[in-house]
Amino acid sequence: MRCDKIGVMKKYITTAIPYLNARPHIGHAMDYLLADVWARHETIGGHEVRMSAGADEHGTKVEQKAREAGVSPQQFVDDLAPTFRVMIAKLNVGVTDYVRTSDPEHARRCQEIWRRLDAAGVIYKSKYQGWYCSGCESFVTETEARAMDYQCPDHQKPLEKVSEENYYLRVSKFTDQIREFVRTAVVPEFRGREILELIKDGAQDVSISRPLEKLAWGVPVPDDDAQVMYVWVDALSNYITALSYPDDDFAADFWPAHVQVVGKDILRFHAIIWPAMLLALGLKLPRTLLAHGFINVDNTKMSKSLGNVVDPIELVEQYGVDAVRYFFLRHIPTFEDGDYTTEKFIAAYNGELANDLGNLVSRLANMIDKYDVPSAWRDSQSRIAAEVAEFHKFMKKFEYHRALETIWTAVQSCNRYIDETKPWALAKTDSAEMAQVLNVLWGDIMIIQALLTPFLPDAAAKIRAVFDGDTVQPAPILFPKVDI
Ligand SMILES: [Zn+2]
Structure with missing residues (x-):
């Protein structure tokens, strides 16, 4: 080298x-x-x-x-x-x-x-x-x-x-x-x-x-x-x-x-x-x-004779590439055997991608736009520094599933922060506080997209396109919910 x-x-x-x-x-x-x-x-x-x-x-x-x-x-x-x-x-x-x-x-x-x-x-x-x-x-x-x-x-x-x-x-x-x-x-x-x-x-x-x-x-x-x-x-x-x-x-x-x-x-x-x-x-x-390790399907070894072979091309066509990348990188432990089932896949898709990440992106973009928040995210104090440090620790050890898990801890923390601070209420009582809260989240979603990039390159690029500027762009629906 x-x-x-x-x-x-x-x-x-x-x-x-x-x-x-x-x-x-x-x-x-x-x-x-x-x-x-x-x-x-x-x-x-x-x-x-x-x-x-x-x-x-x-x-x-x-x-x-x-x-x-x-x-x-x-x-x-x-x-x-x-x-x-x-x-x-x-x-x-x-x-x-x-x-x-x-x-x-x-x-x-x-x-x-x-x-x-x-x-x-x-x-x-x-x-x-x-x-x-x-x-x-x-x-x-x-x-x-x-x-x-x-x-x-x-x-x-x-x-x-x-x-x-x-x-x-x-x-x-x-x-x-x-x-x-x-x-x-x-x-x-x-x-x-x-x-x-x-x-x-x-x-x-x-x-x-x-x-x-x-x-x-x-x-x-x-x-x-x-x-x-x-x-x-x-x-x-x-x-x-x-x-x-x-x-x-x-x-x-x-x-x-x-x-x-x-x-x-x-x-x-x-x-x-x-x-x-x-x-x-x-x-x-x-x-x-x-x-x-190996991927089992329904806790059974994949085999042609059992007819339980999962075709990744079909999965990508049905749910999109980042959903497939997400499931296998997060829910199959990097070093151990893991288990795939359609139910687990859809639960992760709807719960973690559509709800946790998708909602954070759309709620945040909507509020920043609606309340015309002046951009100060580049100087805001991050709330997820501990998760970022953990993330890098896991990446060094190639523990990708735990690195992704840590990103989700950060995503969920951002969602909780919105629920607790209620920026929509602050908008009526204390617009300076509201702007500060949303800029903290704005800075943190930019950190989250950067961490997500090696795992979900398309979704990360879409998030970047929404937030990387002095105003936000309309947020696309990253992961449309699927019916079970
Ligand atoms: Zn053999």
């Missing part, structure tokens, strides 16, 4: 690349939203931000789905990839770089990365005998397998025993640095501790290729026709190929990543294998690895 101007830094934020074997769901959206809040937060701080996203398009599951659909794997992912881009756009997520792993440019860069890993002496060939989850398309170490009782918790099926000749990445060589990385970079801490437990006897080497006959749809291993790269080198590399690594135009000043957002299910790959790759390549390690 190099400083160009005083204090201006280049910050790179990444989102995990979803596996393209099904349509996007709200779990994918969580990744983008968490990354986008941080990107906007840093942009507001005056920094130069790049954010990457992408699609993980190789692997046997894609091959299989394509076969079922009667199309080529490339055709299959070409058909599916745009829906993810649509979701990113619909969620108002500011992605600057996008990598599809089936892009020949990405494949070429991966092969060069492989060569560099090989030159660094961390790739060797060996026979793999051990555990594999075909659902995760993931080899599982003996320690991990034992910890999950030989059954994949995410796929609810027994691990398979496989035996094949593969290339390996010498992850074990970096155990000490990986431990240090996990201690300093993984957020939240309790997830870091789970990873440290997994590698308490040392990190284990991992297979990074598969025989061509088992996996044809992937990046060929350079100089070996019989082997195809297996997820790690191909998928994890997207975070650096997005910056053109290892080409001459590699945007090295954006590396290391400031924040990498991942789901808890893929944290162990990002916390163990990824730093090993980076260390072998001589690259710095990411500053923060932020792991979030």
Whole structure:
């Protein structure tokens, strides 16, 4: 991270690349939203931000789905990839770089990365005998397998025993640095501790290729026709190929990543294998690895077979982007699993967005306009300084849901202040006092919109347009109430 101007830094934020074997769901959206809040937060701080996203398009599951659909794997992912881009756009997520792993440019860069890993002496060939989850398309170490009782918790099926000749990445060589990385970079801490437990006897080497006959749809291993790269080198590399690594135009000043957002299910790959790759390549390690939980629907895991998959695109079309951003950023705890139901969504929409925030904005704009209040808000004494301090404390810890909660404490405090001071009564008895009260609120709503900007960019901009001046503009209805 190099400083160009005083204090201006280049910050790179990444989102995990979803596996393209099904349509996007709200779990994918969580990744983008968490990354986008941080990107906007840093942009507001005056920094130069790049954010990457992408699609993980190789692997046997894609091959299989394509076969079922009667199309080529490339055709299959070409058909599916745009829906993810649509979701990113619909969620108002500011992605600057996008990598599809089936892009020949990405494949070429991966092969060069492989060569560099090989030159660094961390790739060797060996026979793999051990555990594999075909659902995760993931080899599982003996320690991990034992910890999950030989059954994949995410796929609810027994691990398979496989035996094949593969290339390996010498992850074990970096155990000490990986431990240090996990201690300093993984957020939240309790997830870091789970990873440290997994590698308490040392990190284990991992297979990074598969025989061509088992996996044809992937990046060929350079100089070996019989082997195809297996997820790690191909998928994890997207975070650096997005910056053109290892080409001459590699945007090295954006590396290391400031924040990498991942789901808890893929944290162990990002916390163990990824730093090993980076260390072998001589690259710095990411500053923060932020792991979030899963979203359940009605306290049940989302699944296609249960028919309870929530489509974020439909939600945005029905309720608007900021309502969707609000619910998932506030009511799904940033680090834990959370629960979505239509009832909870509508209760938050009507209660917190339409009532608390919407009413504050419209009441305040109406009174300032009606009583012709002379503008003095820039010099008014804020009543929400404590909430602002709390907000920043939570943002530093990436506890977005609590940061948003704090903004709502401030919003509710403003509403209470209106109810208690009754500016409409003061207008008749003490217009100086009335003007003072409304200017305090005027200043505070400007603070609130600033805090809201990374979370609800559209609503914040609308509030700013109403209040940012010496007079107010007519307030639009930010969140029209919906019927239950
Ligand atoms: Zn699995």
